[in-house]
Amino acid sequence: MSRQILFPFLFIIMISTFSLNKLKAQASNNQVPWTDTNHVEYNRWYVGAQFGVYQFYGDISENNFFTGGAEYGFFNRMFGFRAGKEINSKFGTRITFNMGRMSSSKHDFWFESYVRNLGLDFTINMTNIVTPYRYNKKWNANINIGAGFMGFRSILYDGANNDSILNATGFDMDGKKESLIYKSFFNIGVDAAYKISDHFDVFLEVGFTSTPSDNIDSKPVTLSELDNYSNVSLGLHYTFGKNDEAFKWNPKSDYIKALEDKIVDMGNDVDSARSCCAEKAMINPCDTSTADGDKDLVPDCRDLELDSPEGSLVNWQGIAIISPDSTGVQQVRGGVAAVPRRSSAPNIFFSPVYFEYDKTVIDSTGEFSIVNVALYLKQYPGTRILISGNTDKHASFEYNDGLSLRRCNKVRQILVDEYGIEVGRLSVKAKGKHFLLFPKKDHVNRRVDFSIIE
Secondary structure (H helix, E strand, C coil), X not given: CCHHHHHHHHHHHHHHHHHHHHHHHHHCCCCCECCHHHCCCCCEEEEXXXXXXXXXXXXXXXXXXXXXXXXXXXXXXEXXXXXXXXXXXXXXXXXXXXEEEEEEEECCEEEEEEEEEEEEEEEEEHHHHHCCECCCCCEEEEEEEEEEEEEEEEEEEEHHHCCEEEEEECEXXXXXXXXXXXXXXXXXXXXXXXXCCCCEEEEEEEEEEECCCCCCCCCCCCCCCCCEEEEEEEEEEEEEECHHHHHCCCHHHHHHHHHHHHHHHHHHHHHHHHHCCHHHHCCCCCCCCCCCCCCCCCCCCCCCCCCCCCCECECCCCCECCCCCCCCCCCECCHHHHCCCCCCCCCCCCCCEECCCCCCCCCHHHHHHHHHHHHHHHHCCCCCEXXXXXXXXXXXXXXXXXXXXXXXXXXXXXXXXXXXXXXHHEEEEEEECCCCCCCCCHHHHCEEEEEECC
């Protein structure tokens, strides 16, 4: 492979390494597994535009980057548009349209070519494959593979003879336009995007395009390499659809599931170590096929707590694990659905759910608050909760009354749909901006509160 083709691939590797390091650094701050089961209604679309430069590889090109036409008054510029859909958290598809001018020189020859291409790409989200954790991901890295059709015209000039036309493709020998020449192409590339707001991402993309043509530079040479080109572009995405709504997750049940997986792995490791040789088999011998009376997945011969509560999370010795929680409730397998019920309900404080300005989107911190309310309601089935919504001082009373009601209904919908709480146990009250807790602290006033009414 020539040096001019090798350079874009090295650049692609550099961008990929930088992006993945950023993603790993983000994931290390909050190790909560990402599972597609939490994204049933994934529906994310985007449109975008970009501008950048082309680099040509063919018979009329030098062995360096960004070569050629600038000395003749041309720069290998390009711009384009794209529209895509993320099928799920890992894969997507997009349509791209790019156009621009390429030029390059070698010895006394130089050419200029006008290129348009329309492609269909399959995208792989390396963010959610390499680092499958949900932690406010600002960086996003994708691999793009696709194919399509290109149309081009080109003219080859003799620089040593007053730039006379030596050959033309899509032009006549007087330089007048004729029909475009169409060819297929295959492309591969990577992009790294940074989220600058709820709907906008800025991205840098590097791609390589392989063609079956030797006429992009209008100099076909027998047994020569085919003409190819790469591009480096900077652009902006606008995303729409469910966006943050698609990233809903149950943080505590996911964390419990991760612990369960680790416990099972530890048990398998213990069994493997014990059975590796006759000498080690004498250490705490155990027939793992024996009965499991409390059904905690730890055989009775190794279970140090034979009557663990049904459905409880246990360690590798079969002892129930009590996870610390703001409500003091035992965390069990399966999330909040199996929380043990109690007779008398204490009057406790629930953390509010806070919102951004003029929005009803609930972030991960708000999800934690809702989980604690669901745990409490599961533990005390006779209890009812009042969900009251508040807003800041901006906009009219009527608008804020409606906004606070939408926030209340959003929280109630999550408790009913995702945690199985009966709707009759949840009352809502829209307070709008009638009761400002802190008149000078808007971010504190934009909230939903919980209070026990029975």
